[in-house]
Amino acid sequence: MERRLTTILSADVAGYSRLMERDEAGTLAELMERQTAIINPLIDRGGGRIVKTLGDGFLAEFGSPVNAVTFAVDMQQASEARNANLPEDRRMSFRIGINLSDVIVEQNDVFGEGVNVATRLQAVAEPGSVFISDSLHQQVERQLPFNFENAGKRQLKDTSGLTQAWRVAGSSTHGHGRRRGGDGHQASIAVLPFVNMSGDPEQDYFSDGITEDIITDLSKISALFVVSRNTAFTYKGTTEDLDRVASRLGVQYLLEGSVRKVNDRVRITAQLIDGRTNGHVWAERYDRKFEDIFELQDDISHAIVDALRLKMLPNERETITQRATYNSEAYRFYLMGRSFFHRGHTRRFLRLAKQMFQRALDLEPDYAAAHAGIADCNSHLLDAGDTSITTNEIFEQSERALAIDANLAEAHASKGLALYTAGRYEEAEANFERAIALKPDLFEAYFFYGRNCFNRGQYGKAAELFGKAAELKSDDFRSLGLQSMCFQSLGRLDEMRSSAKAALARTEAAVAERPDDADALAFGAGLLAALGESDRTRDWAERASIIEPDDFYMHYNIACAFAILGEKELALDRLERIMGPTTLRSLQEFMLHDSDLDVLREHPRFAEILKKLGD
Known part of the structure; x- marks a missing residue:
């Protein structure tokens, strides 16, 4: 029997019985989706571990009190962001209690009064909030950029006296969230998906591409904290109040806009909003020839830097203007190819994607990302039985991409897929690892790496990688489906069913669309x-x-x-x-x-x- 000082976190779903009565299968699928897309990645990032799951909740342990509280706030904000896309009667809110105490550890489980305090604090917490003990508050109050509200002395279940509780402000609607500006950043921003105003849903690829490139440009500025693409895109198509979005994402500013492309003209409106006041910091309307699209993107990025009065390092102003291509038509075809590639892995969509990538290369032969795109298409087509493609051809395409840009994460993932297709799994692993190091949010790297591990019988690692891929691409059903197969092979049947249900929910959405x-x-x-x-x-x-x-x-x-x-x-x-x-x-x-x-x-x-x- 071991005793140790540690941080215990207890979480459960508020109103779980009501949700189950209304839709049992849908509630279980949604809970598993949040476990996969939100909870597990944040637990890993904070260096914690899930001790056990408890039906509608879980018990977790963290070696670092700071990491435990940070995890709780990030989890609540990510969960609330997900709720924004759901009908009100399907929204899922968590209650969290955390305590720092000495506990007993036996066979990876934890016991003792320290654990009981965490679960009892969770029981009195409001939905969407985080309650912490006084001992934990004393440890973290000066180390975290949060406000801590005195929640009073509470009579906890099965205790004789009163227990001091603290509410972490920003973990619910009871307080304003953390507005990142510290941690080495002068300001923080989320770029919300620009709205496609063309009237043609097939043009979404273009407005999404513009949004992603602006996120990439701003992320190169060390003074600015930028919310990731995948988190920002959970707000696509929503109409939630901007101050609530800013609070949930923990940022000071939001950039929103719209895109309309007509023939050889493109019109973009953009506005920078102060998330604390909903006031306009900056707004502009651009009406340019499509061939000037890169200059237009540069103008937006520089306007934001100037509006926020950010101090940039000498090389950063030049870095944000660097492009993979300066040919606007090649860029447009590349975005189309990427859109077709992600629609599905049938021959029809793969061949359409390949045609678009090839059109991009016809216009810009040294477009590394387009070479990588063709290599990916060919790998999947060969995988699908297209005997007109050879493995050598795929290697040549991915090597060409790397020769043009040795630091292109997509090209390393592409080469990894080619090596996987040839059954050269150890070499493939090195390329996937390199891709992830270069671009930690690259979906393809995690997805292909997961398949590589699956073929080697490394089911546990494959399940983790598929889970990360599912987190990065919230509409992808394959990663969760393959994760369920891994759990089946591991004999973890409850997790297998949960992953399968979450995958089916995504698949049904794809078929409905x-x-x-x-x-x-x-x-x-x-x-x-x-x-x-x-x-x-x-x-x-x-x-x-x-x-x-x-x-x-x-x-x-x-x-x-x-x-x-x-x-x-x-x-x-x-x-x-x-x-x-x-x-x-x-x-x-x-x-x-x-x-x-x-x-x-x-x-x-x-x-x-x-x-x-x-x-």
Whole structure:
């Protein structure tokens, strides 16, 4: 038995029973989504660990009191940001209590009065708030940029006396959030997604691209704290009051705007808002030729620097004007290619993406990101059975990208994917690690790295990487679906079902937006099968087959769905159509590790398929 001084955090969902009564499956899926996208990454960042989950909550331990309180505030703000996109009756608010005390540790669990105090503080906390003990308050009050409100002396459950409690201001609507300006930054800002005013939803790729580039430019300024792209984009399409958004994100300023592109003209309006007063700090309307788009972006970034009176290092003013290309049309085609690539991994969208990247290269041959984009498309197309593409061709494309820009994270991720496709997993790992070091929020690096680990049987690490990918791209269903497969292989069945439910929720949203998305339908069929919805499984499988009758991914995913349902002959029919001597090593090994196919492994026809793969 071990005793140690540590920080214990207890959290639960307020009104959980009501949410479950209204929608049990949806509530469980939403809770798992928050666990994956918000809680786990923040726990890791703070150096904490989850001791145990408790139905609607969890108990966590932190070695650092400062990190525990920072985690709690960041978690509440991220959770509230997510609530902004949900109907009021589906919003989920947490209560958090934290205590610094001596506890007993046995077999990774924690016991003692110190734990009880944390759980009792959580019980009296308001929804969306963080309550801390007096001992913890004394430890952190001078070390954190938060306000601490005296919550009074509380009668906690099963205690004889009164316990002093403190509320961390900014963790709920009871106080103003942390407005970052310290920690080496002169100011803080969130760039909200610019609104597409063209009247054509297909032009979203352009307004999103403009937003992302402005975020990238401003992030190069050391004096300015910039909220990440993925956090900012959770507010896309919302109409929440700006002062509430600023408070939840913990920033002083917000940049919002709109984009309208008509023929060879582009019109952008931008306004910088003081999140404390809702007042306009700066606003401008730009009406330029499209060929001047980069100059326009530079003007916006410099205007913000001037409006906030930021002190820039000598090289920063030059750095924010550096572009991957200065050809506006090449840039436009690149954004289109990226949009198609992320729509789905069917041959149709991959070929469209490849065409757009190639158009960009026709205009700008040294566009490194476009070379990396083609390498990614070719890797997926080869993965999907397109025999017109060779592994050497993919290596050449990714190496060309790195020759142009050795520090392009996307190019390192691209090369890692090419190495994975060839079954060279250790070399691939080095490239994925390098990509993440260069760009810690690059979705592709985590997603492809997760697949690489899965093929090596490293299911625990793969699950973590897929979880991080799911956090970075909130509409991606594949990462959560693959994470559920990892949990299945690890025997963690509750987590498997939770991940599958969260993945299905994202898949259903994708199908609702694009009913002809065969990739989502086929992938979703496997999730439905795993969750016991056999009728919907068959319906989605049939729809996917009609839309993309010759697609490898579609056949493989439907085979998995039929296998889960126990319809072995139908599953084997699909596998026999796509598996053979020319199948890539990465796909062969993925199949060997895929727990969805376990029911087939003793079947003679499956043995024949394996024999063909080995020939």
